[in-house]
Amino acid sequence: MAWYQYSFRLPAFRRGFHLITHHIEEQIPGLYEIKIGLAHIFIQHTSASLTLNENADPTVRGDFERHFNVMVPENAPYYKHTYEGSDDMPAHIKASLLGSSITIPITNGHFNLGTWQGVYLCEFRNHASGRRITVTVQGE
Amino acid sequence: MAWYQYSFRLPAFRRGFHLITHHIEEQIPGLYEIKIGLAHIFIQHTSASLTLNENADPTVRGDFERHFNVMVPENAPYYKHTYEGSDDMPAHIKASLLGSSITIPITNGHFNLGTWQGVYLCEFRNHASGRRITVTVQGE
Amino acid sequence: MAWYQYSFRLPAFRRGFHLITHHIEEQIPGLYEIKIGLAHIFIQHTSASLTLNENADPTVRGDFERHFNVMVPENAPYYKHTYEGSDDMPAHIKASLLGSSITIPITNGHFNLGTWQGVYLCEFRNHASGRRITVTVQGE
Numbered sequence: 001m002a003w004y005q006y007s008f009r010l011p012a013f014r015r016g017f018h019l020i021t022h023h024i025e026e027q028i029p030g031l032y033e034i035k036i037g038l039a040h041i042f043i044q045h046t047s048a049s050l051t052l053n054e055n056a057d058p059t060v061r062g063d064f065e066r067h068f069n070v071m072v073p074e075n076a077p078y079y080k081h082t083y084e085g086s087d088d089m090p091a092h093i094k095a096s097l098l099g100s101s102i103t104i105p106i107t108n109g110h111f112n113l114g115t116w117q118g119v120y121l122c123e124f125r126n127h128a129s130g131r132r133i134t135v136t137v138q139g140e
Numbered sequence: 141m142a143w144y145q146y147s148f149r150l151p152a153f154r155r156g157f158h159l160i161t162h163h164i165e166e167q168i169p170g171l172y173e174i175k176i177g178l179a180h181i182f183i184q185h186t187s188a189s190l191t192l193n194e195n196a197d198p199t200v201r202g203d204f205e206r207h208f209n210v211m212v213p214e215n216a217p218y219y220k221h222t223y224e225g226s227d228d229m230p231a232h233i234k235a236s237l238l239g240s241s242i243t244i245p246i247t248n249g250h251f252n253l254g255t256w257q258g259v260y261l262c263e264f265r266n267h268a269s270g271r272r273i274t275v276t277v278q279g280e
Numbered sequence: 281m282a283w284y285q286y287s288f289r290l291p292a293f294r295r296g297f298h299l300i301t302h303h304i305e306e307q308i309p310g311l312y313e314i315k316i317g318l319a320h321i322f323i324q325h326t327s328a329s330l331t332l333n334e335n336a337d338p339t340v341r342g343d344f345e346r347h348f349n350v351m352v353p354e355n356a357p358y359y360k361h362t363y364e365g366s367d368d369m370p371a372h373i374k375a376s377l378l379g380s381s382i383t384i385p386i387t388n389g390h391f392n393l394g395t396w397q398g399v400y401l402c403e404f405r406n407h408a409s410g411r412r413i414t415v416t417v418q419g420e
Contacts, residue, residue: 001141001281001420003316003317003419003420004316005316005385005387007392036143036144036145036276037143037276038180038276038278040318040383040385042383042384042385042392043394044392044393044394044395044397045394045396045397046332046333046334046394046396046397051236051239051240052186052236052240053186053232053235053236054186054232057221059220059221060221060229060232062220062221063218063219063220063221063229063232063233064232064233064236066216066218066219067212067216067218067219067233070216070218071211071212071351072347072351076346076347076350078343078346078347078350079343079346079347080339080342080343081337081339081340081342081343089340089343092333092334092340092343092344093343093344093347095333096331096332096333096344096378096400097237097377097378098236098237099239099331099379100331100332100382100397101382101383102240102241103180103182103241103243103383104182105145105180105182105274105276107145107274112147112182112184112274113184114183114184114185114186114272115184116185116186117184117185117186117240120236132394134385134387134392136316136317136318136385138278138318139143140141140143141281176283176284176285176416177283177416178320178416178418191376191379191380192326192376192380193326193372193375193376194326194372197361199360199361200361200369200372202360202361203358203359203360203361203369203372203373204372204373204376206356206358206359207352207356207358207359207373210356210358211351211352237377238376238377239379242380242381243320243322243381243383244322245285245320245322245414245416247285247414252287252322252324252414253324254323254324254325254326254412255324256325256326257324257325257326257380260376278418279283280281280283
């Protein structure tokens, strides 16, 4: 039974949805020592998320950005938390809709993802610096 | 400390929300050997989800299907990823809203669920084959 | 390697979003014995959720309540599961949107949360009693 924990900061990404599978993998060398296990990938912020989705066509990520901007609009008349800018409260709501962490099975030293699955960083703020991530890898 | 990992394919389900708690339990015999632990249930696709919800009244599952079709419509004018059919891009968005995995506590060899909780397969495509699942069971 | 599992009932909260980080921490003394690990916090209900979000300004929690009531309205014409009250079916949908559990990294005996992250209980029913929680702590 082995435990590894890695904390690091991603590069800054512009607002939108970004494929970061390889950014994560290259930070967690313990992954390759696990035959059966789990990787828990956690973002330490309340205005960005991690999710798994389609890893091939960039229009999918663009459609995510456009859809979430309709489903969670800026300047909704019922927002009271407005002093950090019009992108702030929607960012908090989107962060909980998509979540702060994902957990991926590990099999024979690799993320056991489906063919079309990749890790997305969902950046909801107009101007954010690099987001802090903590990955906990465990297994045997 | 024990680790078990099971990969299997569910039968094909029609578009909608389906109660699959027993489909999962019958595939993971290691569950019964764990006194305290966790089961991580993961779907290896980007157009279907797993979630926990009400396990009794089928109208709840129907209302889920109807509500998600309003909240994430087909043919939204801002979709650019359209060449795989009108159900494809909504399926990707719904998949991230509801998520690719659930984690359930294990207590004395059983899922420690609330009285009304069951595992749903959320099938978002009109025509899908059986979905691939990987369950990782760990505990002592 | 250590495993701890705690089941307890939160006090009853009114409908809305409530910061409960300390309610959780005070129930799980095993947390302080873990150097590297994970805490899985699970709610055994289908009309309430757990999520992580902003831990400072109460208007954020108010805006969550207002936004989710727009995004998942009561009395939608397509609901068929209506006999438990107008708040019931929206509660089920919100419960799956926000999820039944969160997993938090543990580092040196503490939740390794970002500066602004706190645990929210999301209470979706108008009249609920205290919600049952099971926390599974593991690590070394």
